[in-house]
Amino acid sequence: LMERKTRVKINRKEIMVAKLRKTCSCTPQKMKNFLMDFFPVLRWLPKYRCKEYIWGDIMSGLVIGIILVPQAIAYSLLAGLKPIYSLYTSFFANIIYFLMGTSRHVSVGIFSLISLMVGQVVDRELLLAGFDLNDDAPPASGDGSLQNDNLSNTTAFNLTIAGINAECGKECYAIGIATALTFMAGVYQVLMGIFRLGFVSMYLSESVLDGFATGASLTILTAQVKYLIGIKIPRSQGHGMLVITWINIFRNISQANLCDVITSAICIVVLVTAKEIGDRYKHKLKFPLPTELVVIVVATLVSHYGKLNEVYASSVSGAIPTGFIPPKVPEFNLMLRVALDALPLAIVSFVFTVSLSEMFAKKYAYTIRANQEMFAVGFCNIIPSFFHSFATSAALAKTLVKTSTGCQTQISGVISAMVVLLVLLFLAPLFYSLQKCVLACIIIVSLRGALRKFRDVPARYCVNKVDTLVWVVTMSASALVSTEIGLLVGIVFSMLCIIVRTQRPRTALLGQIQDTSFYEDDLEYENLSTVPKVKIFRFEAPLYYANRNYFLKSLYRLTNLDPNLEAAQRKKYEKKEKQHLKKGNHKTANGLGIGETTLQLVPKQIDFQALVVDCSSISFLDTTGVNTLKEILKDYKNLNISVLLACCNPSVIDSLKRGGYFGKDFGCMQEMLFYSIHNAVLFAKDQK
Numbered sequence: 001l002m003e004r005k006t007r008v009k010i011n012r013k014e015i016m017v018a019k020l021r022k023t024c025s026c027t028p029q030k031m032k033n034f035l036m037d038f039f040p041v042l043r044w045l046p047k048y049r050c051k052e053y054i055w056g057d058i059m060s061g062l063v064i065g066i067i068l069v070p071q072a073i074a075y076s077l078l079a080g081l082k083p084i085y086s087l088y089t090s091f092f093a094n095i096i097y098f099l100m101g102t103s104r105h106v107s108v109g110i111f112s113l114i115s116l117m118v119g120q121v122v123d124r125e126l127l128l129a130g131f132d133l134n135d136d137a138p139p140a141s142g143d144g145s146l147q148n149d150n151l152s153n154t155t156a157f158n159l160t161i162a163g164i165n166a167e168c169g170k171e172c173y174a175i176g177i178a179t180a181l182t183f184m185a186g187v188y189q190v191l192m193g194i195f196r197l198g199f200v201s202m203y204l205s206e207s208v209l210d211g212f213a214t215g216a217s218l219t220i221l222t223a224q225v226k227y228l229i230g231i232k233i234p235r236s237q238g239h240g241m242l243v244i245t246w247i248n249i250f251r252n253i254s255q256a257n258l259c260d261v262i263t264s265a266i267c268i269v270v271l272v273t274a275k276e277i278g279d280r281y282k283h284k285l286k287f288p289l290p291t292e293l294v295v296i297v298v299a300t301l302v303s304h305y306g307k308l309n310e311v312y313a314s315s316v317s318g319a320i321p322t323g324f325i326p327p328k329v330p331e332f333n334l335m336l337r338v339a340l341d342a343l344p345l346a347i348v349s350f351v352f353t354v355s356l357s358e359m360f361a362k363k364y365a366y367t368i369r370a371n372q373e374m375f376a377v378g379f380c381n382i383i384p385s386f387f388h389s390f391a392t393s394a395a396l397a398k399t400l401v402k403t404s405t406g407c408q409t410q411i412s413g414v415i416s417a418m419v420v421l422l423v424l425l426f427l428a429p430l431f432y433s434l435q436k437c438v439l440a441c442i443i444i445v446s447l448r449g450a451l452r453k454f455r456d457v458p459a460r461y462c463v464n465k466v467d468t469l470v471w472v473v474t475m476s477a478s479a480l481v482s483t484e485i486g487l488l489v490g491i492v493f494s495m496l497c498i499i500v501r502t503q504r505p506r507t508a509l510l511g512q513i514q515d516t517s518f519y520e521d522d523l524e525y526e527n528l529s530t531v532p533k534v535k536i537f538r539f540e541a542p543l544y545y546a547n548r549n550y551f552l553k554s555l556y557r558l559t560n561l562d563p564n565l566e567a568a569q570r571k572k573y574e575k576k577e578k579q580h581l582k583k584g585n586h587k588t589a590n591g592l593g594i595g596e597t598t599l600q601l602v603p604k605q606i607d608f609q610a611l612v613v614d615c616s617s618i619s620f621l622d623t624t625g626v627n628t629l630k631e632i633l634k635d636y637k638n639l640n641i642s643v644l645l646a647c648c649n650p651s652v653i654d655s656l657k658r659g660g661y662f663g664k665d666f667g668c669m670q671e672m673l674f675y676s677i678h679n680a681v682l683f684a685k686d687q688k
Helices: 012-024 028-038 050-079 083-100 112-128 170-194 198-203 206-229 241-251 258-280 291-306 308-312 332-363 370-385 396-404 411-431 436-446 448-463 465-480 483-503 548-559 563-582 594-601 623-637 650-658 677-686
Strands: 157-161 164-168 507-513 519-521 533-539 608-614 642-646
Touching (some): 050 112, 050 206, 050 396, 050 411, 083 411, 170 198, 170 370, 198 332, 198 370, 198 483, 206 241, 206 258, 206 332, 206 436, 206 448, 206 465, 206 483, 241 465, 258 291, 258 436, 291 308, 291 411, 332 370, 332 396, 448 465, 465 483, 507 548, 519 677, 533 548, 548 623, 623 642
Parallel strands (some): 533 608, 608 642
Antiparallel strands (some): 157 164, 507 519
């Protein structure tokens, strides 16, 4: 006999008081620990092994910095902002994550998916404010001034800044929306860190994230096609943007700019070829080929000296100013407008960062703190929002490059930030003549990894059909409706799949493996022997209100006996017999003698005297589940069939006790509950 341990009563009030006292106390040592936890750099930087780590960090930092510059300029198209703001984002994110991050390897900065989500909100608010979304007008003169706005937009928007009404043009309003959105996303992430809500990321399964990324990649690809072929169509907004954009593209395909088409074809061929060569010989190359930078430099020189903008009307980046714009507090009124949009942005940014951090921490045998990562990403959004930057996240592609080039710590992030700073202070105006179609090519080629997920669908389907369905639904919703709706649809649909799985789980009758004390599914295994007079039923899910009816239907179907129906038939038959006897008729309703009536009262289909319920897969019971088991216990008892429970876990046993399944004094518990199926079967055989 197994006896449960006596639980020691815990005084929760004393524990809470002790925790509060410990939390609210302030000592020098506690302040030191708090600072070192909040700024992990204070722990690892004094222990930095300079001779061992420095060259790997410098090399990876330089390579990532070289990659960051063209990507930052390119991803500004996705965000609907000027390239200078993307450079600000890349600079500040690397510095702040260096101070607050716990991962040694992830590269935090501008990310295509996050840029797309920011761009969709920016476009929507610009449209509502009355601005023209067409960003293909001729660029302003390249005098490098930070005060120049897009001259193609004469619409102004009044903002109240420090109590003064100021006119704000398209570029000013766009970055105002982006910084307000970024600030709110950062606030959400910090609040989630304070209240330890990191568990939210558990509801984003791998299938949901992959489907979301793939669907968003299709949206990104669609948004860049107009730059590839040089047509001028309005930026589509709202649901169904992908379909509307493709319709507009085919309607205006005759206006394609031949110069942009040729440039795009050449750039894509060069970039894809270089990527394939890099992937094939990555073990032999000490660092990745800086193909994007080479393409940008060559394309800028060709565009400048060939005067492609003036001669062929090819759209170019325009003036990129140098230096830093004075910091500004994000507008509170704009925060209220984008507060809801910031929530999915905060969750996606955090989930991608933490998942990448955990993946590389596991690979290189160290630990991260998910809660601190949430603080780090939150402040990577809050602080830069005062410096005209937008939302950031960790990016897989750049993180893989960092690790492959010898990165050891986040010192490499500081080196990358210095490279971006060099461009910000001195080199940015040199990209004035860079064609937008070249930037679109860089964005599209960077989507190769996400778009290759389509090739994995058959293998994914073979592994798990439900996960494949979740991927398809999430991807379709993200591409055809919108990214935010797609993420929500993916989460809800994946949770519905889990609910459906528990509502209609596998059920089986078990047979005995010959010459053993083990039992398995009759339909799945050969050569199992049935136990005479005993039925063994397995239910592979928790028993709760949503699957109660399925549990009963499966039990009745597999045992070929509905006790309620059988009891009703017996009562009906007995009632008829009594009526015949009162009339003095010694024949029954079936024409049989009274002595033969007993044979009719025992149905032929009842070929068992005991029902064993295998509860090994029942993880918990709710009130409905307990009542269901009590119901079948009573119903089968009326037919002289005993119900025995086997392999119950402690929580299920506690639920049964609280629900009164074993009676008031638990006296019959040893005759109703068994720790193995075999013990229950032996007990049933011994019964008369």
